[in-house]
Amino acid sequence: MAYIPHTDADRAAMLAAIGISKLEELFEAVPAEHRFPSLDIPDALSEMEALWELQALATANAAGPEYATFLGAGAYNHYSPSVINHILLRGEFYTAYTPYQPEMSQGTLQATYEWQSMIAHLTGMDAANASHYDGATSFAEAVTVALTHHKGKRNKVILSPNIHPQYRAVARTYHQGNGTRFVGDKSGRATLDDLLDLLDDNTALFAVQYPNFFGQIEDFRGLAEKVHAAGALLCIITTPIALGLLKPPGALGADIVVGEGQSLGVPLSYGGPYLGFFAVKNDYVRKIAGRIVGETVDGDGRRAYVMTLRPREQDIRREKATSNICTNQGLMALAGCIYLALMGKQGLRRVAEVCYHKAHYAAENITDLPGYQVANRLPFFNEFVVTCPRPVAEINRFLYEEHNIIGGYDLTQDYPDREHQMLVAVTEMNTRAEIDALVEALDAANGA
């Protein structure tokens, strides 16, 4: 039987030790009328049959080297260096549990500490935790920190409409039971000044995205001062590759910085597992959820690492905890840590520059096409909005069916008034030939 090593002799000896004669007698506490139901699950496959079945399912998806993709919107097709997968496949990392026993877990603990350090440095903040489920849940937890910081006396959260729609949706799901009011994003067109007008003494958190969901880099100079003058906290949602180039959110005065870490060497994998990073200024360290690793010493004075500030967590604080989170995205944080180590100081900047230049090359060539227009009011990093001559869904079907191109994100799905608008992402993975092919195909789509 799969992965069960018992021989008949083992079973007999063990049953005898327990004082019963068959396995079924182990379950007499289960109500007899419900005991041992049938299971309508297909018969077991051998390993090779299972592999074939999964290969058939995998190849039924349009993904892999034969497709060029220009889809981003919160998940990006960046290169994951070979080293990452080799390290991730070490059983010492991926078959370990949460490092509750530090003497047996120094590898996981030190890697997590390094991850926290890199995220703190990248975002320009004082400290980071071991990670959350993804960027969206990191943001929902940032709302919790702000509410906790104000001891429940402020319940308003101002959301820029330029924050990823799914992040805003997740924050609302998380906080549907505690009376939090989310404002600012309803019309989808509020400017930064409109949002600042909403600030009052009931505002717990002011949240923006940098670069925003549409790829634009808004000018946040002076924002933190205004938010802080109202006594609210500022959360900046960001994306780590862009920070290879951009001024870190910490330097913009953010109190909390969160975002999706998938770009750091984690495969697209149809949306998960990813990892949310979460960084704060020192004032808020004791209010954040999730695991945090700290440096310490062992009994012999050797440097060691251990999970710390544990009394915040659900297993100790129970109903008084501010979050129920117990897992982090340990293995994904390890991937991110290896990615940032490999890329390093110069490499991360280089990836960001390559993305930037390629995206601008694509945008310029698309702008030149008849019928297409690129929004260029604000500087952008590697994502931009194209207004198309036809519905985006139609264009994407044409790109896919005729050219093996996965087109950009159809913005009407979340912003009904953004008719014919496509959000295009370009990364270091898109060659010039792919970009040229996209431009040509878009042109053809106009006439098709």
Added chain:
Amino acid sequence: MTTQTVQAKVLEPLIYELSSSGRKADTLLPKLDVPQAEPLPDHLLRDSLDLPEVSELDVVRHFVRLSQLNYAIDKGFYPLGSCTMKYNPKIDEDTARLPGFAQLHPLQAPETAQGALALMYTLQKWLSEISGFAGCSLQPAAGAQGEYAGILMIRAYHLERGDTKRTKILVPDSAHGTNPATSAMAGYTVVNLPSDERGDVDLAALRAAADETVAGMMITVPSTLGVFDENIKEIIKIVHDCGGLMYMDGANMNAMLGVVKPGELGFDVMHYNLHKTFSTPHGGGGPGSGPVAVNEKLLPFLPGPIVAIVEESSFEDGAPLYGFVMPEKSIGRLKAFHGNFGMHVRAYTYIALHGAEGLKAISRHAVLNANYVRVRLADTYTVPYNRMCGHEFVLEGRFEGVPDIHALDISKRLMDYGIHPPTNYFPLIVPEALLIEPTESESKETLDRFIAAMHAIAQEARETPDLLHSAPHTMPVSRVDEVYAAKNLMLCCQVPSAE
């Protein structure tokens, strides 16, 4: 400090400490093949970036050496109660990395992701079948998120009926900390229920608490004490009779496959931990995956989107068209995109490799192993609820006449025997608790070695207690000072700024 003392005091330098200004891993990026764009305005650019500067070989050696400081299932026995540390089949890692899955973007048109959607649809069906429920959402990223989804659904169910007086969730005192934390997150007051002397829920206390202000009850089956509550049907009836709904924490589902279906017992909602029961690996603390399954009553409230057949095939035996749908009264989205899909692939592979008979065998052998160890240790250790257990059981890590020995000492000493300690100090209601879960993948020989180690430690506790107090002796570090870490918070290494 001289270099030599630094080396003696540091197991492995931080990656930042290996850094040399100007060093880089240069093979990773191609040359720029497009013209350079106008640079961004200066005020948007950062002036320094503190990341390490190391070679690829530096990185490989550093992380390989770190891995060697870890213990893991692949190294040895890991009887960590409530965590189901079973063998993680290698094939699961291969299937999850197939390019058609790994390189698939979550926002692609569903027509271009039919393989992934078919997999998710089938997994939803299998998880519903195994638990006896009507439907399932794969959205939750972990068990705790599954719990939160469940409690939000219970809340939405009552509110939808205009029933606004329900403010409480009942939680047994043996529960995982996530249960009360989840209830509080959803705005509920938590009512803790005591356990009786057999480890079951105290029925009198339950009856006294069950009134029209109860929204529901969260209970783990088998309980975290490792026992099947003998009154489970009665408990469910009491809560239903007062208008509450029943949530089953599925953390211990490894004892239930093909043994009993929670939906048939009368539960309204449960979550799975795919990283426990279906062996998607724990990854050193995640990623997990916590699908939530419900009966007909809660079906419209499932977190979404979920996968459905949106168009039947027009020809016989043809594949239908799968797509995402948002359940009619959904509590909403719990994370971006569609859940931890990579974990869905691993769980699907695992279930396919087992089939119905294999799944049944899992629970029968997990429970056999736990009871075997329980019986063999009950002569040396106090087993407070010494009756037939599920896939785990709890014992007391203390001995009469040896007041200085605690569960923690026994745990640390086990490391010297090459075994990961059981969960210690949980459940909270057992003094010096050690919660032991062997799982079905361990052989009788492994269990016998563990039993022998536990017996030896019991003897050491009496004869050479210092051996336990100063344990572990064979790990990369000796006992780690948790208090020092909390008092001298260092969460981020400081980099000597070069710029």
